[in-house]
Amino acid sequence: MACVLKLENLWKGFSGLEILCGISLEIQEGERHAIIGPNGAGKTTLFHVITGFYRPSKGKIFLHDRDVTGFSTYKIARLGLSRSFQITSVFPKMTVYENIRNAIVSKLNRRFNWTSLLSQSKEIQRETDRLIDLLRLDGVRNMLAMEMSYGWQRRLEVALTLALDPSLILLDEPTAGVDVKETRTFVQFIKEVTGGKTLVIIEHDMDVVFNLADRITVLNRGQILTTGTLDEIRKNEEVQRAYAGRK
Amino acid sequence: MNSSRAYPIGGIVIAAAFLLLAPKILPAMKVHLATEVLIYALWAVSFNLLFGHGGLLPFGFGAPFGVGAYATALLFRYFAGIPLLPTLALVAMLGFATGITIGSLSVRLKGAYFALITFAFQMFLYAIALKWYNVTQGDDGFGVTRPSLYLPVWGNISMTNIADVYYFTLAIVFLAILATYFFQKTPLGNSIALVRENDVRPSFLGYNVYLIRLTVFSVACLLAALAGGLFVFFNEFVSTAVIDMNVSMIVLLMVIIGGSDHFLGPILGAAFYVLVQDWLSSLTSRWFLIMGAIFIVVVFYLEGGLISLIPSKRSQVGATPERG
Amino acid sequence: MGAFETFAVQAMHGLVYGMLIFMVASGLTLVLGMAGVLNIAHAALYMLGAYFAYSLTLYLGSFWLGLMISPLLVALVAIFIERFFLRKTYAKGHVPQILLTFGLLYVISEIVRMVWGTSPLRLFEPPILTGDIPFMGKTYPIYRLFIIGFSFLILIGMLLFLMRTRIGIIIRAAVHDADMVGALGINVPIYLFGVYAGGAMLAALAGVIAAPFLTIFSGMGDQILLDCFVVIIVGGFGSLLGAFMASVMVGQLQSFGVLWIPQLALVFEFLLMAVVLAVRPTGLFGEEA
Numbered sequence: 001m002a003c004v005l006k007l008e009n010l011w012k013g014f015s016g017l018e019i020l021c022g023i024s025l026e027i028q029e030g031e032r033h034a035i036i037g038p039n040g041a042g043k044t045t046l047f048h049v050i051t052g053f054y055r056p057s058k059g060k061i062f063l064h065d066r067d068v069t070g071f072s073t074y075k076i077a078r079l080g081l082s083r084s085f086q087i088t089s090v091f092p093k094m095t096v097y098e099n100i101r102n103a104i105v106s107k108l109n110r111r112f113n114w115t116s117l118l119s120q121s122k123e124i125q126r127e128t129d130r131l132i133d134l135l136r137l138d139g140v141r142n143m144l145a146m147e148m149s150y151g152w153q154r155r156l157e158v159a160l161t162l163a164l165d166p167s168l169i170l171l172d173e174p175t176a177g178v179d180v181k182e183t184r185t186f187v188q189f190i191k192e193v194t195g196g197k198t199l200v201i202i203e204h205d206m207d208v209v210f211n212l213a214d215r216i217t218v219l220n221r222g223q224i225l226t227t228g229t230l231d232e233i234r235k236n237e238e239v240q241r242a243y244a245g246r247k
Numbered sequence: 248m249n250s251s252r253a254y255p256i257g258g259i260v261i262a263a264a265f266l267l268l269a270p271k272i273l274p275a276m277k278v279h280l281a282t283e284v285l286i287y288a289l290w291a292v293s294f295n296l297l298f299g300h301g302g303l304l305p306f307g308f309g310a311p312f313g314v315g316a317y318a319t320a321l322l323f324r325y326f327a328g329i330p331l332l333p334t335l336a337l338v339a340m341l342g343f344a345t346g347i348t349i350g351s352l353s354v355r356l357k358g359a360y361f362a363l364i365t366f367a368f369q370m371f372l373y374a375i376a377l378k379w380y381n382v383t384q385g386d387d388g389f390g391v392t393r394p395s396l397y398l399p400v401w402g403n404i405s406m407t408n409i410a411d412v413y414y415f416t417l418a419i420v421f422l423a424i425l426a427t428y429f430f431q432k433t434p435l436g437n438s439i440a441l442v443r444e445n446d447v448r449p450s451f452l453g454y455n456v457y458l459i460r461l462t463v464f465s466v467a468c469l470l471a472a473l474a475g476g477l478f479v480f481f482n483e484f485v486s487t488a489v490i491d492m493n494v495s496m497i498v499l500l501m502v503i504i505g506g507s508d509h510f511l512g513p514i515l516g517a518a519f520y521v522l523v524q525d526w527l528s529s530l531t532s533r534w535f536l537i538m539g540a541i542f543i544v545v546v547f548y549l550e551g552g553l554i555s556l557i558p559s560k561r562s563q564v565g566a567t568p569e570r571g
Numbered sequence: 572m573g574a575f576e577t578f579a580v581q582a583m584h585g586l587v588y589g590m591l592i593f594m595v596a597s598g599l600t601l602v603l604g605m606a607g608v609l610n611i612a613h614a615a616l617y618m619l620g621a622y623f624a625y626s627l628t629l630y631l632g633s634f635w636l637g638l639m640i641s642p643l644l645v646a647l648v649a650i651f652i653e654r655f656f657l658r659k660t661y662a663k664g665h666v667p668q669i670l671l672t673f674g675l676l677y678v679i680s681e682i683v684r685m686v687w688g689t690s691p692l693r694l695f696e697p698p699i700l701t702g703d704i705p706f707m708g709k710t711y712p713i714y715r716l717f718i719i720g721f722s723f724l725i726l727i728g729m730l731l732f733l734m735r736t737r738i739g740i741i742i743r744a745a746v747h748d749a750d751m752v753g754a755l756g757i758n759v760p761i762y763l764f765g766v767y768a769g770g771a772m773l774a775a776l777a778g779v780i781a782a783p784f785l786t787i788f789s790g791m792g793d794q795i796l797l798d799c800f801v802v803i804i805v806g807g808f809g810s811l812l813g814a815f816m817a818s819v820m821v822g823q824l825q826s827f828g829v830l831w832i833p834q835l836a837l838v839f840e841f842l843l844m845a846v847v848l849a850v851r852p853t854g855l856f857g858e859e860a
Binding site: 053072073077089102103106110112113115117118121 | 441447
């Protein structure tokens, strides 16, 4: 089983305040891994460090056994790692089709192509249509991203992440702010479109976690409390203590 | 169904006819104005490639224009008989190089900082132009003569007649603006636009945001330098007036008043500026102040510029193709 | 006269100019830190300070009256600008704001040209401060020493105010994190207003005392804008200490640059800015992005 992501003793601090303190973790291919923990535990910061947005003060990151520590965000994205955001970050004035197409253009390495018209490229069109179908976005194809409901924008947020056909998917609280009724269908959607892929997801909603993940890591105050399967975590006393009084 | 054509075809035909027949139907003075409008239109379009399309607002966009102007003037002066088209091509490349130089340091910054650092670079070049009297003759400036145009089949076409100057300028400007229009519709043009729409997400999608911004900056500078070259070609004169602070304000005025959301906005703004300036300056020597006031009013009350007053279908960032 | 004396005299020149830049840049960087607005029109206030002082001195016959009244007039202009122009752009976003402040600088420069003409003007220093005194084996103009002394007084006053008074502490906190200060129940807009008006008066003051030293001309606004901008880039956004260090540096560069390459002292400012941007884009004392 190939190791897709390996974090070795990661540290990250700002102006003397340490947010991540010695994180070590391995994610295997096909694994469905959730990262949970109280607010301020450093979960999103961890994602920022993995994706190259922040540079770790100490430690190393290996993607497909390749040392990517210090690589820029765009390089890491091109190596097959894609993430979604807790606060929706799409292209508001572009249509859903155009949003997905942006990811496709990058995936097909046509970002700097200036000798042909975008609308004439059959390859880009075909691939975009394929992804739109795959990601169930055909109904909202021509809607502007900013005109959609919040729930649909979250769907687009995840879709944009997946449009790159990444080998490692990072989802940062994908269901944040989505109302209870829609969450069930949304989670089902995520389950189907990420089926068989390596997934790491930050979540607060434990139902979502139990639905999507088979392994869980608990983060608290920048350190890993424990890693294990669902049952192991449920029974773990330290985890219960960390969450105590936080309902 | 082509939803990006926002204006009725009739209007375009009339405009085209007018442009082609201008030297025949207008008196010489007006043909001069028309040529000026064309040159400023190219400059304004290049500005808007950077601003409206790329989302980067520069206050120092007089720099590439001035560099293009001075380069052309110096080439005309020191290499008498130099062929016209290769000169303009060289000047355009020089503009691109200027863009890479200034851009490599500037595009790391955003917002007001980007605007001001480009302004600083322009003032730096202005200081050089002003003080290097031996070469540039400072604010006195110097005159040049237009070389003739050599075309393979036609041979030498002299450029002494304003009608010839007009048609040559029309041809170059038209081709350059057309190229810009299609450039915006290429995948690279799309990369530039999406970085404008969201400057964080693209890098997570594999886009090198810095390089994309540097590219649009350099291409815009290339076109601006070309406009500067045409300016000297037209006026047969260069001085620090092509690169001083006024110049930064002029191109800003044209694009903001014309409208930066639509591709044709800057062209409208250029026409507005040249024609209104011509009219106002015969009334008062303080016409610049009035222009400045109009600018402020537009910033407050007419965000889409003058072109937003013309009824049309909304022009989108790109057309979404039907399923096929 | 030896090399050391020349060096010392040039360093004094540089200090004079550096202090003037700091007086203007401090208002700019504080408002930037507190409100996130880079008010380009601030540079025009410096210019107006000089021009108002010129006219006031002409009609009232006293430099000192000009020195006192000019900043007040400029503060009124600044308040007018804020009330009728800037305020409207807060909701509209950054681009209209930048366009507006740049447009205002431009329009004010044009108005200045209209009212006072396009030729440079001379404002003479008051009789008490005319002449030279011996310094380092050479003679040095009293007026320049006055500029240094006066601006140091202002600087110390500012430091005491910002470090020792409650208002000053609130302002420093707001520069760091205005939202947080507001969340503590403090009426930040009023403090912002005070900083804005105070900064305006300081810029005008700089303009007044600079007038006899540099000539008064309608390009003054652009010139100080450039210097302030270099100072903010080099010193770091919102950092007062950074602005001070950078102002001193820029002043020295101008002074010694003029000595080496009279035509292009600007080169050194540029090199400094380019180096800072390449190596440490947030400025020497700026906070990490």
